[in-house]
Amino acid sequence: xxxTVTYYGQLTEITGTASETIEVDGNxxxxxxxxxxxxxxxxxxxPYQLAQNNALLTEETVxxxxxxxxxxxxxxx
Amino acid sequence: xxxRYQRHIQLAEIGLxxxxxxxxxxxxxxxxxxxxCPILQYLAASGVGHIGIVDFDVVSLSNLxxxxxxxxxxxxxxxxxxxxxxxxxxxxxxxxxxxPFRLTLENYREILSDYEVIMDGTDNFQTRYLIxxxxxxxxxxxxxxxxxxFEGQVSVFNYQNGPxxxxxxxxxxxxxEVPNCNEIGVLGLLPGIIGMFQAMEALKIILNxxxxxxxxxxxxNVLEHRQQLLSFQRNEKEIQKIIEAGTPEVLEDAPCETPxxxxxxxxxxxxxxxxxxxxxxxxxxxxxxxPLIHVPLSEREKFASLQKETRPKIFFCQSGVRxxxxxxxxxxxxxxxxxxxxxxxxxxxxxxxxxxxxEAD
Numbered sequence: 001x002x003x004t005v006t007y008y009g010q011l012t013e014i015t016g017t018a019s020e021t022i023e024v025d026g027n028x029x030x031x032x033x034x035x036x037x038x039x040x041x042x043x044x045x046x047p048y049q050l051a052q053n054n055a056l057l058t059e060e061t062v063x064x065x066x067x068x069x070x071x072x073x074x075x076x077x
Numbered sequence: 078x079x080x081r082y083q084r085h086i087q088l089a090e091i092g093l094x095x096x097x098x099x100x101x102x103x104x105x106x107x108x109x110x111x112x113x114c115p116i117l118q119y120l121a122a123s124g125v126g127h128i129g130i131v132d133f134d135v136v137s138l139s140n141l142x143x144x145x146x147x148x149x150x151x152x153x154x155x156x157x158x159x160x161x162x163x164x165x166x167x168x169x170x171x172x173x174x175x176x177p178f179r180l181t182l183e184n185y186r187e188i189l190s191d192y193e194v195i196m197d198g199t200d201n202f203q204t205r206y207l208i209x210x211x212x213x214x215x216x217x218x219x220x221x222x223x224x225x226x227f228e229g230q231v232s233v234f235n236y237q238n239g240p241x242x243x244x245x246x247x248x249x250x251x252x253x254e255v256p257n258c259n260e261i262g263v264l265g266l267l268p269g270i271i272g273m274f275q276a277m278e279a280l281k282i283i284l285n286x287x288x289x290x291x292x293x294x295x296x297x298n299v300l301e302h303r304q305q306l307l308s309f310q311r312n313e314k315e316i317q318k319i320i321e322a323g324t325p326e327v328l329e330d331a332p333c334e335t336p337x338x339x340x341x342x343x344x345x346x347x348x349x350x351x352x353x354x355x356x357x358x359x360x361x362x363x364x365x366x367x368p369l370i371h372v373p374l375s376e377r378e379k380f381a382s383l384q385k386e387t388r389p390k391i392f393f394c395q396s397g398v399r400x401x402x403x404x405x406x407x408x409x410x411x412x413x414x415x416x417x418x419x420x421x422x423x424x425x426x427x428x429x430x431x432x433x434x435x436e437a438d
Contacts, residue, residue: 009226045254046250047248049309051307054306055308056310069305072255074223075200075202075256076263076268077108077198
């Protein structure tokens, strides 16, 4: 399925974009993660979270929305 | 007390009773930096009766654009002690206790036990995970805030059986992968905004007002005014692991895992190569009559050039925190004999002066 992913924080720098549309096989959160990690190897070092419909996804969650948000932890204070 | 807090008391939702609750409240702020300053100022002004401040660090000139409790005259002084003095001047009715040292596995229990709400104003993952685990073990709510350039996160963890920081991010990123404000910069106002959101959550908890950011994390981008409020669940497995261990989980990159040297252990400074990993423009500038180079942590790929260096390496920074990250990064390049210096630049400068005066005698 085609989904639009929106990146936050440092991920916009790693991916070079704030948002993009990608084609994912299957409909699981882990599928997106695998795709992003392959495409952007630097993302592997960052424990980012995926969210749809304003809720974080677990690895088993089935994608029901076409808009996915990708959030990293922040360190600054 | 009534006149000072009249505008609070006028609010039916607070009233005299709410103001009394505030005056009896006990809130601990860990980190008196960018987030800690606005948190402390508003808690003190609001009449929170007992405020604790943990910070081992000293004020430096590059802090002043965002850490608005401090002035030029405070440079080189401990932040917890400085903040304590300022807050007591702001509101003498409030009791403020300073803990001018680092929060550690050894002292967290004693310090946190005295407070009912714990505010996270730290700038590193080690202390954040320590506070999160400690709050699980001691059953305290943790009001969390964190920053990246123009974006902030706010949440409340471990509140009424809600999720914790580990439920959101079970494992910290690899050392050095997510930079902090000292390395990449931060818009001075951003910690002000995020810190005030945190102070607001603390007051809401004490006053039992509105809905708390429990199981929800707010992402805020100040450039676009884009806000996202995301819900997340308790991760029972992660929480149980901490409860069973009975102690906060020491991170892989925790201080005790990094070889640390203290100035007292160094007899012959010229046998080492010294690496200042602070950013350009941080004060005080260190010059020394022994091998010293400057490689800012933000240009960490340059550490690779140390691979051929045969002398043991001492990394240092402003306070001994970034230098630990630097050691981990250097080790990841296969560089051996790396040490993080426990002391910060201010102490080093003084030590160099002393050391070489002695040799000259």
